[in-house]
Amino acid sequence: MGLSQALSTAMSGLRATQASLSLVSSNVANAETPGYVRKTLNQVAGTTGEFGSSVLIAGVNRQLDEFLQAQLRTETSGAAYADVRSDFLTNLQGVYGNPDSTGTIEDAYNKFLTALQGLSTSPESQSARISAVNAAQSLAQQLNATSQGIQTLRANAEAGISDSVSTANNAMQQIARINVQLQAATGTSDASTGALLDERDRYITQLSQLMDIRTVTNSQNQVTVFTNSGVQLVGSEAATLSFNAQGTMTPTALSNPDPTKSTVGTITINFPHGGSYDLVSTNSIRSGKIAAYLELRDKTLVQAQTQIDQLAASMSSALSDKTTAGTAATAGAQTGFDIDLSGLQSGNTIHLTYKDNATGVTHNLSIIRVDDPSVLPLSNTTTVDPNDEVLGVDFSGGMSSVLAQLNGALGSTAGLQFSNPSGSTLRVVDDGATNRSDITAASVTTTVSSLTSGDPHLPLFTDNGGLYTGAINASGSQTTGLAARISVNTALIGDPSRMVIFATNPQTPAGDTTRANLILNQLSTASFSYSPQTGLGTTGAPFTGTLLNFTKQFISQQGEAATAAKQLADGQDVVLNTLQSKMDSVSGVNMDEEMAHLLALQNAYSANARVMSSIKQMYDTLLQIAGG
Structure with a gap:
């Protein structure tokens, strides 16, 4: 090797050492920078002359495990989803309150029952009457407050969606910007490229907190980001998300797969070259903060509202709904019942039981009055009883229209005949001689x-x-949102004696216990069935029990859900932290390793400098000899 070759080799070594020292300095400086990936120099041997090998800088390596990074992003989405759900369910538990404390639905209900027991014992007592009315007011107000608390949480979820959409848009735009910068730097792999890749990864991680995503990276360092459902979010250009927030949340603000019927905000993705897509109705976002906010706003908290609405509805109906049996009626060979519809109002029900003699099947039919034909036909799930067959009938056109609808629906199929013998009486009879069906009960x-x-x-x-x-x-x-609107009858507030007196001619005796006992019995021991939309029971086997049983059950269910959500969030955080520790061990900066590397570089630098110094001395000696 000639001196010039040796000098060139030593200089290449100095250059490589200087570049490595720069990377070590950068690694140490960014040891605490979130998302920073440790950099190392990619060095290769190069030929110098016939005998020597110099060192060439082939680029900068990022110490990154891409498979581990993909796992980390998946778990980041899952952890963000679990944390949001846990926080909201804990807050919802706070809205319901601790069952053992005051100021809760259960506490207000129990105090109402206690007041009713006092009224049943001393119906003539003005104090007992007033106490019962006041306790009823407290219960109604507690339901109002609980409904408000649930809707506040839904509004918070709506705000969370709006904020997340803004953050997601910024992250996607930054990813697209860096893609363009990297495309312009194709073929280079220097420290600035590594810094851009770090920055892009930080935005991708930020996006993974908001929704479940997957990425595809090509040979030119261009990354394409998709949702796990396959919707492209970012390529060389970024799509834009838009969210049409609807403002204040109310119990009637509900999501619907049909956009024309939905009354809550939805997320739409607008693609760079035209076209848009509804991400909510298509269930395109399945994890991350946005998925959690959507689930809470449209399902979890809606179900919570349904629970207290069902309690309010069942409690109201238990006291105001009166069932009257039909009276036997005949028309020649036909037999059936006369039913007095004078008190029938929209939502009230006519019950028929008839046996199909051809099949031996007994049918339980609920004919529900509606005054708005746009809601017809009604589903069999309109009532809670799984054995009910439901028929909605529009009463807005008068009795002749009602008869036409009933005979049209049941005359040919069931052999039942309906008529109006007088006033508001509805007569239903079988078909007589043919004896296709027997009507066994009507009310x-x-x-x-x-x-x-x-x-x-x-x-x-x-x-x-x-x-x-x-x-x-x-x-x-009408049940939807009833808990927010329920109140005590103002006539009772003005005259608490009506808690006992239910007739004026002749007037109910002041000490009569009939009404007080009915109220107490209905609210304490009577059993009712509840809609499966409350999350209790199923369509085929609805939850059945007293009103207090139902209240305790859904409050207990909520407590269990909050506990389970917290455990899931804690477990998810453990998984995420474990993966992050593994990621840090691979890609993070280890100060001990960097210091050891720094000492090695110092030695290498000194050695290369010593070689250059020796070569200089040799050149000086040669020049002296040549000059002598």
């Missing part, structure tokens, strides 16, 4: 509207001052 359930109707049933609770009848119209069921 009507109506909502009592007066406090002094002569019947102990009463509208103790009202819907913002109006009767609760379970009406169904184009806006939905």
Whole structure:
């Protein structure tokens, strides 16, 4: 090797050492920088002359395990999803309150029952009457407050979606920007390229907290980001998400797969070259913060509202709904029943039981009055009883229209015939000689509207001052949001004696216990079935129990859900932290290793410098000899 070759080799060594020292300095400086990936120099041997080998810098390596990185992003989405759910369910548990504390639905209900027991014992006591009305008001107000708390949480989820969409848009735009910069730097692998890749990874990780994503990277360092459902978010250009927030959340603000029927905000992706896509109705986001917010707003908290709405509805109906059996009727060879529809209101039900003699099957038919034909036909799930066959009938056109609808629906199929012999009487009979069906029972359930109707049933609770009848119209069921609107009948507040007196001619004796006992029995020992939409029971086997049983059950269910969500979030955080530790061990900066590397570089630098110094001395000696 000639001196010039040796000098060139030593200089290449100095250059490589200087570049490595620069990377070590950068690694040490960014040891605590989130998302920073340790850099090393990629060195290769190069030929110098006939005998020597110099060192060439082939680029900068990022110490990155891409498989581990993909796992980390998946778990980041899962952890963010679990943490959001846990936080909200803990807050929801706070809205319901601790069952053992005051200021809860269960506490207010128990105090109401205690007041009713006092009224049943001393119905003539004005104090007992007032106490019962006041306790009823406290219960109604507790339901109002609980509903408000649930809707506040839904509003918070809506705000969380809006903030997440803004963050996601910024992250996607930054990823696209860096893709363009990297494309311009194709073929280079220096420290600046590594810094861009680090920055892009940080934005991808940020995006993975918001939604479940996967990435595809090509040979030119261009990354394409998709949702796990396959929707492309970023390529050389970024898509844009838009969210049409609807403002204040109310119980009637509900999501619907049909965009024309949905009354909550949805997320739409707008692609760079035109076209858009609804990410919510297509279930395109399945994890991350956004998925958690959507699930909470549209399912979890809606179910919580349904639970207290069902309690309010069942409690109201238990006191105001009166069932009256039909009276036997005949028309020649035909037999059946006469049913008095004088008190029938929208949402009230006519019950028929008939046996199909050809098949031996007994049918339980619920004919529900509706005054808005746009809601027809009604589903069999309109009632809680799984054995019910439901028929909605529009009463807005009068009795002749009602008869036409009933005979049209049941005349040919069941052999039943309907008529109106007089006034508001509905007569239903079998077909006589053919004997296709036998009608075995008939009744009507109506909502009592007066406090002094002569019947102990009463509208103790009202819907913002109006009767609760379970009406169904184009806006939905009256049950939806009832807990937010339930109140005590103002006539009772003005005259608590109506808690006892239910007739004025002759007047109910002051010490009569009939009404007080009915109220107490209905609210403490009577058993009811509840909609499976509350999350309790199923369509085929609905939850059945007293009102207090139902209350305790859904509050207990909520507590268990909050505990399970916290355990899931804690477990997910452990998994995430474990993966992050593995990632840090591979890609993070280890100060001990960097210091050891620094000492090695110092020695290498000194050695290369010593070689250059020796070569200089040799050149000086040669020049002296040549000059001599």
